Ligand SMILES: Cc1cc2nc3c(=O)[nH]c(=O)nc-3n(C[C@H](O)[C@H](O)[C@H](O)COP(=O)(O)OP(=O)(O)OC[C@H]3O[C@@H](n4cnc5c(N)ncnc54)[C@H](O)[C@@H]3O)c2cc1C
């Protein structure tokens with residue numbers, strides 16, 4: 037292998053700063069005022085229906101437009117405690133912004149994601165500067181303890197909501213840092229300024245949540261022990277395994293799992309230390325494939341080719357993401373599947389592909405036409421898998437089987453996030469799973485009926501938030517008397 041083909045320091049520090057800069061710079065006050073003025077504050081707003089956490093979008097935008105930014109941020113965080121992350125990483129082009137009625141009138145939605153970031157950043161700054169405490173308070177202690185395994189978005193969401201409801205929570209996280217893929221997976225240019233850790237700190241400041249890092253279920257912990265020690269268990273372990281290409285040479289130097297490389301990149305403080313090949317091939321068609329391709333380019337790779345076995349509309353990466361990759365210099369090759377790796381145990385030198393097509397039955401088949409793309413780095417991004425760390429639970433299509441409220445096949449054990457089946461594995465979906473299971477766990481532990489309706493129905497959840505009046509001693513001592521869950525202490529609204 038020509039060692040010079042994989043090396044660090046391909047760019048100058050000014051170039052790294054440019055290639056990894058914030059993909060959507062935040063709005064300033066004037067821009068936020070203008071954008072919020074574009075909202076029609078629709079009744080039965082379609083943007084809100086399209087948000088998996090059902091944030092009251094017209095309401096928070098209205099608050100921005102009346103300069104109640106703290107109230108806007110609180111409104112968002114009530115529905116989605118990871119609203120700061122979601123404002124940065126949500127594929128809004130297929131969620132709220134796709135549904136915005138402004139698309140029909142002028143082909144340009146209200147920039148809901150950026151407004152959400154404007155409002156949540158405002159709350160974060162106020163809390164971080166000591167001007168205010170986290171806007172959420174805890175209910176009277178129930179004396180119940182819940183174990184949460186996995187400290188990613190689903191685990192953090194369930195933990196925060198349970199803490200609000202008065203339960204004590206212990207999070208067991210395998211890795212040294214909490215945050216899951218927010219910390220180790222999301223593309224650098226979407227999550228700058230150590231935002232994942234700042235958000236974890238903010239979220240934990242509610243109290244009642246203890247995090248144990250370096251504790252892995254299946255190694256240091258056993259489900260049977262957690263079940264006997266805790267009133268309930270929530271599993272949010274994500275998908276720790278990765279699919280293989282099943283080709284000879286997959287263990288050669290230069291062939292890597294995209295998620296491992298991305299995790300290394302996310303922890304890297306100096307991008308000039310990251311090694312990258314001159315010629316890179318990425319295999320896959322999802323978020324991870326797009327992210328590794330763009331970030332390889334950002335590290336200075338000359339030729340980055342993303343190859344997917346089907347067509348553009350079959351890719352789970354959105355049209356916007358595909359376009360972004362192309363504008364950043366990534367070449368996308370469709371209808372081609374890898375059939376062999378070129379090289380030796382000294383290092384990979386390229387990937388052989390076969391062109392594909394759909395046959396009359398709609399199945400994928402090879403066309404017997406082959407081509408080779410040279411590469412010294414081959415990144416595999418062909419999907420992630422649930423690791424067989426928990427044997428006791430029923431699994432369907434490779435994920436934990438759960439009911440509508442997140443309860444698994446074992447009573448008292450709930451699960452959410454990427455380790456259960458979704459239409460799309462997204463941060464926002466994981467947050468909603470955590471919220472739904474928190475209510476279900478609360479009901480099971482206290483017998484207190486929070487809602488008679490399906491927990492997937494936000495309106496039911498919102499109604500129970502509004503209906504549940506707390507008698508938390510802190511409120512009484514603070515002179516606030518009765519207060520509903522999720523309200524700010526100090527009247528930010
Ligand atoms: C590269 C990449 C980029 C992505 N980009 C986006 C994006 O831009 N926008 C978006 O919406 N979504 C994106 N996603 C998807 C999103 O990150 C996930 O849907 C979300 O993080 C799921 O949250 P989770 O809590 O279920 O799992 P995770 O975030 O994976 O967290 C699981 C946690 O559990 C821990 N854990 C695992 N096993 C154990 C164990 N046995 N014991 C204890 N702890 C354990 C892990 O260390 C981890 O901290 C991306 C995913 C990837 C892989």
Ligand code: SF4
Pocket residue numbers: 074075076077078081082083084093094097135136137138146148
């Ligand atoms: S659909 Fe668009 S215009 Fe209507 S409330 Fe939502 S953001 Fe505002």
